[in-house]
Amino acid sequence: MVGFIIRRLLWTIPVLLLVILMTFLMMRHIQGNPFRHSERAVSPEIQANLNRKFNLDKPWYVQYALYVKGVATFDLGPSLVLRNQSVNDIVKAHFPKSLELGFLAMVFAVVLGIPLGVIAALRPNSVFDYTAMFFSNVGFAVPSFLIATLLIYFFALKWGDVFGLPTSGWDTWQSKVLPVIALGLGPMAYFARLVRGTMLETLQQDYVRTAKAKGLRWRRVLTVHVLKNSLTPAVTAAGPLLGFLITGSFIIEYIFAIPGIGKYYITAVSARDYSVVMGLTVLLSVIVVLANMVVDILYGVLDPRTREART
């Protein structure tokens, strides 16, 4: 078991290096010059100076090595455009908000979605089941910006007096309600559908019949035998879902004017601020890779069969 965890941990290192390498190579090919603020061309001397200052004149593998060293020491380098800020500063200022948004949305999705799926599976083809699944399908398919706009339209405008929920910023708890729902509705629907499907399948399994034949109380059959095996796919889905949350947060931050890194990212790409874009991409990638690793480990804990074979 411990060996399994260690093995998984070790695997992530080469993956991370590869991710950084790819981002690095991609960034190198983005056309444009970070040092051009206006239409005026930058004089060659100044250009050369700047290049030297930011190590841009060195061969690419040296730059890569320097960068990896920086990442390992949590130094993501300076911003090329905003001279007095380092990428770390930017991250520190804006990332926690995005993180909070994503986290709350995930909590929302799990706390509402999973019970919904469980109850729907226990009452298949009932009114509850059909309604729940219908709304899940809708919530899953409707693009988040539409949901966001509709939420704003109804809860902030039309019924603004009743609810009085703000539509921008990220300070009071009220201002967090709409963005979290807008971001979390999709994943919630996804979980509900997934859990319902897996549970229905599990309920058909032979070992559930055995458990009943043993005369165990239904509550125990449900919790110990059914739920444990039904929730595993939901756990594994959490990994890729994180990716969804990240992309989704870009949009939601944009709509609700939340000062997170989503907005910053777009601005940085337009401005060709290499290090900011690199830094943020690497950061996001690291999070995704780590999250996938955690999910893999969790899966190993929940389903002992996967621990053995790792061919």
Place this chain on the structure above:
Amino acid sequence: MALLEVDNLQTHFFTREGVVRAVDGVSFTVEPGKTLGIVGESGCGKSVTALSIMSLLPQPPAKIVGGSVRFEGFDLAKLSERDLEDVRGNEIAMIFQDPMTSLNPTLKIGTQIMETMQRHLGLDRKQAKQRAIELLEEVHIPGAADRLNDYPHRFSGGMRQRVMIAIAISCNPKLLIADEPTTALDVTVQAGILDLLEELQEEYEMAMILITHDMGVVAEAADDIVVMYAGQIVEQAASLELFDHPEHPYTEALLGALPQIEGEGIREGRLTAIPGRPPDLADPPPACRFAPRCPFSDREDSCAKEPPELRQIRSGHWVRSAHPASERTREPAVASK
């Protein structure tokens, strides 16, 4: 008094395509300590009968629409789910056909054995663990104490079936229902399982219902045999009597399909296969259900018009046929169909 009395049990499945009459009027008794064998081909309703006794069928689409299942006087078909939970695993236990899927793959074997005892016998963890080790030893699994912590995928098919048996006998049930316990296993392993069952039955003084499609299995183990076809009982007798004097054409065919290596009166020649397939139970033949495949019926006789009743042809021997062996006057009406 009989331990289990099944009287005119009818279990139907209500599906989108119609009502499937899987068990249509089945009656038998099981005496304490004795073994009843239920034989028939796939789809004849033997498993559904067993599951009906334990009320383990999913309630939609299945439903016990008639008859009674009296266990020590109580009609199981009328008990509430909570009361049934007290009976299952405790007074009546069941083992299933496929040991590969009958155990929960994500729980340790130990837990799966212990939870039954903790539930019914009120044992605490230590006692249950102790007893679990003893049970594994009784079913001849070596290294019992360590094996408790293993997961099912570490056991072979035969060993998993032994674990299932251990679970089943853990609370000392009065009746053990074994639904095709050896079908999914190798022939060499089968004998071991059957011997084990016999051994435990004696030791625990259990009655047993042994369900199988294999006449060879039931010849050894059963005291009485019930032959089922298309949801009905077509012949019923003590084991020896059935093998010596089979009456129903279907039983004869089943026995004729048995390979014989040695013995008196050995049949020479080819094994007989029974032509045709079992009927669709949503729409069974209106009269005798075996008539379409029966070598002794033809268009003229009563088989096609009137359903034959289950009647006693000899003491302790019942048959449902218009052409039982001892009443036949002629050769098969149609050689093959």
Place this chain on the structure above:
Amino acid sequence: MVVSPQAQRMRSPDPAHSGDIDVAGAGMPIRQSSLWRDARRRYMRNKGAVVAGAFFLGLVAFCIFVPIFSPYDPDKVDFSQAYLSPSLAHPFGTDQFGRDLLTRVALGGRISIAIGFAATLAILVIGLTYGSISGFVGGWLDNAMMRFLDALYGLPYLPFAIITLAIVGTVNFWTMVIALSIASWFTSARIVRGQIITLKENDYVRAATAVGARWYRVLARHLVPNTLGVLIIAIFLELPGVILGEAFLSFIGLGINPPDASWGSMAQEGRQVYRTHTNVILIPSLAIAILVLSANFIADGLRDALDPRTKET
């Protein structure tokens, strides 16, 4: 197939002797039918999937035909007609430049749907190639390719697409297709590889190789047709993701440039005025939602239809 009592009686006048006649009925077994016919029948039985299919086709038809028959010039600017509410003349109203929204939505739909299909196709081609090679060759190559894929999964979708667009420089139809497909082919490669591996282990493939069939024959005649079903489903599963991706990118301003428009960029244009003129953002968003929803339902329906083992609750 089960034959109803009525049908049975029609075919064999004497039900008691139905066994004598070689006809499906009491006493005879269930009849088989071909996989595709079965699948289509099962699909048609799924009302949701059929309705979704109708919506999908309807939407596509809408986008193709409306601009052909529309009396309005989609590019003509006429501020006097700006921001009109929906009316008989303009069923969807007009946008800030006085352009008829019905026509624009249809035109935008052409682009969005075209990008969607093109990118989906690209995804499938890339995924099919990568997955087939990986699954079929197996061994260390398979391992390496899968590890590489694991790493690629680490790059979050939207940033990846954004960077790709930035690398290419301009944003037009084809660059969008490239960016979207590069960012999302991983899952399809995994699925294809999984299929190939399962099928490779299948006994009938072994049987074919045992009688000496060459590897490309095995591939063409056995593996690919069986993967076909999975691929068809994959199309309808990838489509929503790609369409949403394009919508997202356009919405945040990194999309198709005017005067060409996709639904996403139209929604973006309507963003500022959603309080007063909601139709500008609502209609293209709804169009996206309908397309995505119907694609999901179709995918579900296809999955149930093509996999006979799923539950019959």
